[in-house]
Amino acid sequence: MSLLSSVKTAVVRRVVARSGGVDLSKLDRVPERLSWPLNRDGIDPTRRLSRTRDADPVQRLVSFMGLDIWLVTGYDEARDVLGTVSHSTDIRHLMGQSGDIDTGDIGGLGFTDPPKHTRLRKLLTPEFTVRRLDRLKGGIADIVESQLDETEAAAAAAGDGVVDLAQTFAFPVPFRVICDLLGVADEQRERFSALASARFDVTQGGVGTIGAIGGSREFLLAETARQRLDPGPGLIGQIIREHGDEITDYDLGGLADGVFTGGLETSASMLALGTSVLVQHRELWKSLAEDPDSVEPIVEELLRHLAVVQIAFPRFVKEDVRIGRHLVKKGSVVLVHLPAASRDPRSTPGEALCPVKESSNHLAFGHGLHRCVGAELGRMELRTAFPALARRFPDLQLAVDPSDLKYHAKSIVYGIDALPVRLGGVVEQ
Numbered sequence: 161m162s163l164l165s166s167v168k169t170a171v172v173r174r175v176v177a178r179s180g181g182v183d184l185s186k187l188d189r190v191p192e193r194l195s196w197p198l199n200r201d202g203i204d205p206t207r208r209l210s211r212t213r214d215a216d217p218v219q220r221l222v223s224f225m226g227l228d229i230w231l232v233t234g235y236d237e238a239r240d241v242l243g244t245v246s247h248s249t250d251i252r253h254l255m256g257q258s259g260d261i262d263t264g265d266i267g268g269l270g271f272t273d274p275p276k277h278t279r280l281r282k283l284l285t286p287e288f289t290v291r292r293l294d295r296l297k298g299g300i301a302d303i304v305e306s307q308l309d310e311t312e313a314a315a316a317a318a319g320d321g322v323v324d325l326a327q328t329f330a331f332p333v334p335f336r337v338i339c340d341l342l343g344v345a346d347e348q349r350e351r352f353s354a355l356a357s358a359r360f361d362v363t364q365g366g367v368g369t370i371g372a373i374g375g376s377r378e379f380l381l382a383e384t385a386r387q388r389l390d391p392g393p394g395l396i397g398q399i400i401r402e403h404g405d406e407i408t409d410y411d412l413g414g415l416a417d418g419v420f421t422g423g424l425e426t427s428a429s430m431l432a433l434g435t436s437v438l439v440q441h442r443e444l445w446k447s448l449a450e451d452p453d454s455v456e457p458i459v460e461e462l463l464r465h466l467a468v469v470q471i472a473f474p475r476f477v478k479e480d481v482r483i484g485r486h487l488v489k490k491g492s493v494v495l496v497h498l499p500a501a502s503r504d505p506r507s508t509p510g511e512a513l514c515p516v517k518e519s520s521n522h523l524a525f526g527h528g529l530h531r532c533v534g535a536e537l538g539r540m541e542l543r544t545a546f547p548a549l550a551r552r553f554p555d556l557q558l559a560v561d562p563s564d565l566k567y568h569a570k571s572i573v574y575g576i577d578a579l580p581v582r583l584g585g586v587v588e589q
Contacts, residue, residue: 190570191224193221193222193224194221194222194224194229195570196208197209197221197231197470197471197495197497197500198470198471198570198571198572198574199569199570200499200567200574202562202563202565202567203433203436203437203465203466203567203574204511205497205499205500205503209233209497209499209500210500210503210511212231212233212500213233213234213500213504216484216485217232217233217234217236217237217484217504218230218231218232218233218234218237218483218484218485218486219231219233220486221495227491227492227493228488228489228491228492228493229492229493229494229495230483230486230488230492230493230494230495231495231497232483232484232494232495232496232497232501233497233500233501233504234484234500234501234504234506234507235501235502235504235506235507235508235521235523236504236506236507237483237484237501238472238496238497238498238501238523238527239501239523239527239528240483241475241483241494241496242472242475242496242523242526242527242528242530242531243527243528243529244475244481244528245274245528245529246478246479246481247475247476247477247478247481247494248273248475248476248478249270249271249272249273249473249474249475249476249530250271250272250273250476251271251473251474251476269281269284269414269415269418269530269533270418270421270473270530271473274529277529277530280407280411280414280415281533283399283403283406283407283415284399284415284418284419284533285533287395287398287399288533288534288536288537290536293536293537293540296337296340296341296537296540297540297544299337299340300333300337300540300541300544301544301548303332303333303336303337303340304333304544304545304548304549305548307328307329307332307333307336308329308548308549308552308553310328310329310332311323311325311328311329311583312552312583314328315582315583321582321583322559322580322581322582323580323581323582323583324578324579324580324581325432325435325579325580325581326428326432326576326577326578326579327578329431329545329549330428330429330431330432330435330579331428331432333427333428333431333541333545334423334424334426334427334428334431334541335349335353335424335428337423337427337537337541338419338420338423338424339352340394341394341395341419341423341537342380342383342394342395342396342416342419342420343387343392343393343394343395343396343397344383344394345392348379348383351379352376352379376417376420376421377413377414377417380413380416380417380420381409381410381413383396383413383416384396384400384409384412384413384416385409387400388400388409395416395419396412396416399412399415400412418533419534422532422533422534423534423537423538425573425575426468426469426538426573427538427541427542428575429466429468429573429574429575429576430462430463430466430468430538430542431541431542431545431546432575432576432579433466433468433574433575433576434462434466434542434546435546435549435556435579435581436558436562436565436576436579437462437465437466437513438458438462438546438550439556439557439558439581440558440562441513444458444515445550445554445556446550446554448546448547448550448551449547449550449551449554452547454515455543455546455547456543457515457516458515458546459539459542459543459546460515460520460522461509461513461514461515461516462542463522463524463525463539463542464502464503464508464509464520464521464522464524465502465503465513466499466524466574467498467499467502467503467522467523467524468524468573468574468575469498469524469526469572469573469574470497470498470499470571470572470573470574471495471496471497471498471572472495472496472498472523472526472530473526473530474493474494474495475493475494475495475496476491476492476493476494477489477490477491477492477493477494478490496523498523498524498526499574501523502522502523502524507521508521508522525538553583553584554584555583555584556581556582556583556584557581557582557584558579558580558581559580559581559582560580565578565579566578
């Protein structure tokens with residue numbers, strides 16, 4: 161670091177300390193020097209990001225509001241950071257009132273450290289075992305078929321036969337699955353739906369993101385309080401019946417919000433982006449429809465290749481630590497870039513789309529202590545939805561040039577605004 165940079169950093173830290181500390185919830189924009197890793201070239205990481213990884217998979221990104229922020233883009237280095245239990249993910253000290261430990265908007269598993277994280281995860285994990293998830297298979301299949309019917313009807317009603325698959329299929333499938341899983345009543349679902357996507361968009365800085373998070377948490381806290389009196393058939397009611405006063409409404413609402421966060425926008429993005437990729441690789445589309453053995457490796461490769469969660473939960477370094485070739489000081493923040501790491505040619509199949517055994521060697525669900533608890537549910541949805549879509553609409557095609565698709569800008573969960581398609585020939589059911 162140059163002398164000038166050192167002086168600037170020291171001044172910023174002194175100003176922040178005098179003002180009472182950092183409050184990211186009041187930040188109205190994220191500067192380009194910090195947010196550029198969220199940019200993509202279509203579905204691919206930018207060349208700048210690839211060059212950064214190739215030059216050094218661990219680099220100091222920027223000093224921002226007195227915090228040294230590091231970017232990790234290499235697969236092995238990413239696993240090392242994500243697997244280090246001594247790093248903290250508790251960001252609440254940077255969130256002002258939104259980070260209040262009892263009433264704030266930030267919480268749940270992702271931003272909680274052991275031992276509280278351990279206690280809460282033990283309550284949630286049994287609901288996501290393969291045995292318990294098996295009971296959802298039939299319901300997921302029914303939801304998929306229902307949305308395929310709706311997609312077909314929408315295409316028939318459209319004058320030009322074009323339908324937005326993001327709106328008729330990619331979003332509704334995981335949304336209905338999550339609502340069923342949580343036990344959200346039908347009459348509450350329209351309001352719940354409106355709270356979904358804005359929480360991952362950083363174009364409005366912390367103000368927009370935290371506001372959206374607060375809205376969904378407020379909804380789920382109210383739902384938890386309601387089900388405390390009358391437990392429903394879903395996950396919220398099940399935890400209340402099994403654990404009662406062992407868990408507060410605030411903590412249970414946080415867990416439910418984590419399920420909502422991790423299971424909706426991510427799966428919706430995977431279904432939309434995955435379809436846009438698959439229909440440009442007709443051999444894979446055909447395999448999904450005709451060969452059940454191909455489904456698992458294709459889904460795993462899409463998870464690796466797309467890696468829709470762009471940045472893992474920030475890690476706050478508690479003690480000086482060596483990451484790659486660098487000594488990262490206590491108090492630094494480490495950002496792990498999951499798409500870059502999952503395409504690291506040193507440890508993965510690299511940039512090409514190639515469904516092979518090594519495709520499962522990815523970080524789409526994270527790694528270590530905070531690995532996504534709902535990973536198997538996500539896989540179940542994708543393994544059900546993609547083959548059903550390919551069987552029903554074997555001739556499905558994009559209705560626009562791939563270069564005309566509009567992707568989310570500056571979003572932690574990468575996705576697509578709309579997916580216009582023509583269904584082509586339809587297989588009768």
